Amino acid sequence: MSKVRQILDMNAFDATQGGTGAVARRLANLGAASVLFYREPIEMVSAKGAWMVARDGTRYLDFYNNVPSVGHSHPAVVEAVSRQIAVLNTNTRYIVEVVDAYLEALKDKLPAALSNVVMTCSGSEANDLALRVARAASGAQGIIVTETAYHGNTALVTEASPSALRRGTLPPHVVTVPAPSRAAFGEDIAGGFRAAVEAAMAELQGRGLGTAAFLADSIFSSDGIFADPAGFLRPAVEAVQAAGGLYIADEVQPGFGRTGDAFWGFARHGIAPDIVTMGKPMGNGFPMAGMAARPDHLAAFCEDVGYFNTFGGNPVAAAAGLAVLQVIAEEGLQENARTVGAHLRAGLEAVAADAPQVAAVRGAGLFTGVDLCSPDTPDIPDAAVTVRIIDAMRDAGVLIGAAGRYGATLKVRPPLCLNRDEADRFINAFANATRTTL
Known part of the structure; x- marks a missing residue:
């Protein structure tokens, strides 16, 4: 049976393992209250529109953070x-x-x-x-x-x-x-x-x-x-x-x-x-x-x-x-959310048709959930599969997080300024992640 997940444990760095450099500095400052994304946390230095830039120069397409709703640093x-x-x-x-x-x-x-x-x-x-x-x-x-x-x-x-x-x-x-x-x-x-x-x-x-x-x-x-x-x-x-x-x-x-x-x-x-x-x-x-x-x-x-x-x-x-x-x-961002969101879900549904670990795609506007499961068993949510796909997408330069009772739903909520090319980049990264994580 799938395990119920606590919200702060989803897509999170395990602080009990310690860290080095900037991670160690953060843990020393915040202690048990520290919450960092990914098993290898990212140090960010700038952001604009739907993109964030890490200390090492890597650019990430941000599909996780709904706080900068009209785009980072608008x-x-x-x-x-x-x-x-x-x-x-x-x-x-x-x-x-x-x-x-x-x-x-x-x-x-x-x-x-x-x-x-x-x-x-x-x-x-x-x-x-x-x-x-x-x-x-x-x-x-x-x-x-x-x-x-x-x-x-x-x-x-x-x-x-x-x-x-x-x-x-x-x-x-x-x-x-x-x-x-x-x-x-x-x-x-x-x-x-x-x-x-x-x-x-x-x-x-x-x-x-x-x-x-x-x-x-x-x-x-x-x-x-x-x-x-x-x-x-x-x-x-x-x-x-x-x-x-x-x-x-x-x-x-x-x-x-x-x-x-x-x-x-x-x-x-x-x-x-x-x-x-x-x-x-x-x-x-x-x-x-x-x-x-x-x-x-x-x-x-x-x-x-x-x-x-x-x-x-x-x-x-x-x-x-x-x-x-x-x-x-x-900038017509509500309408953009409607049209680009529909385009995004259509692309994700096309990927799901050929991905045995995708159980469902649903949502409205630029807020979409993608249920992930054990391959060919849609009734069994699989948090392990979800973590593998999240990590694979991070490697492809796309940030995404998890939600749901079992931590097996991708929570897709990019900035409202997202364009179709950026949506297609996400779709392609997701398609590749589903293939490489089987």
Whole structure:
């Protein structure tokens, strides 16, 4: 039987083996908290567009890192950040025009009901705040997440991130449901997933906790990327809302045009979320994140606690975020994600037809999952095969990572500026890797 994998163990350097040079220096500085990619970590020195450059001069096509969503070192973001930090950077206790300009531009992309935005520095903080708001607004305590979800690293959010746990069990207030896959629910993914969420709500009610929130990343990235059929998520969300719980749409991964069909992942499903959380892609690498909520929900929380974040919503972050929104619009990156993503999946599906260790290809826009298995046994996820393919692609100058319950799904999420030639380079590298790793 395949072994369940912890998220930080996937595609990771084994720090217990020690290291030399720059690796030893990092381990000495961070100790057990050090997380490096690959069995032979890479020292990077620069990046631009979809490419990164290592200390030894090797150029790598980056299909792993969704943080620089509009492209590494995008000149518009660099200029906006440089200009603002040379003028003023302070906190939100002062009125600074660029901050409200950004908030209004962001709100133009969100459902009108979510008219209050709280800025933070990380998606973890945004999800932590969202769960606290959901509890205050609902009067309940229970949280529903998927079996291999990852939503961040604060104490509260780690409890709701099953894939982050190396030992122990989830607390009583967290109940999981299977990822929305055909393996779990057959052809009726919408109905099966709704039934699973309703059963989770009944479990929380039986524990005397009720359901405060269903927290889900609408591309289910840590579970292995499940995007289709569009709309399958809506019945489960409506069931939670009908019972008085809130749906928190974690858009840290699928948001900002990545799924191609819509600016937000939840929009592909026709959902009206109660709270939206955002992070990684917002500043193209500048640390910023946020939570959008209804005014009454936020007010219910602030009556008891209130919230202030020293660096959240600072003018430099706002300048970076505004530049990202402008670049997505001016360069047509959402449409690029749709068309180049479709081209990429078509190429990967063609490779899969002749590769016995490829079980499935699925996704939306420039977010694709490729399930890997023992050759000719698609029902058996194979993390060892996945590691071999990841290493072979690194040798070919392509960076890629793993996801899924068993660490056997390639998580394909390149910058939104990816072009067809770069997509073809990935397809060719993947085809070669499947041949050489049999």
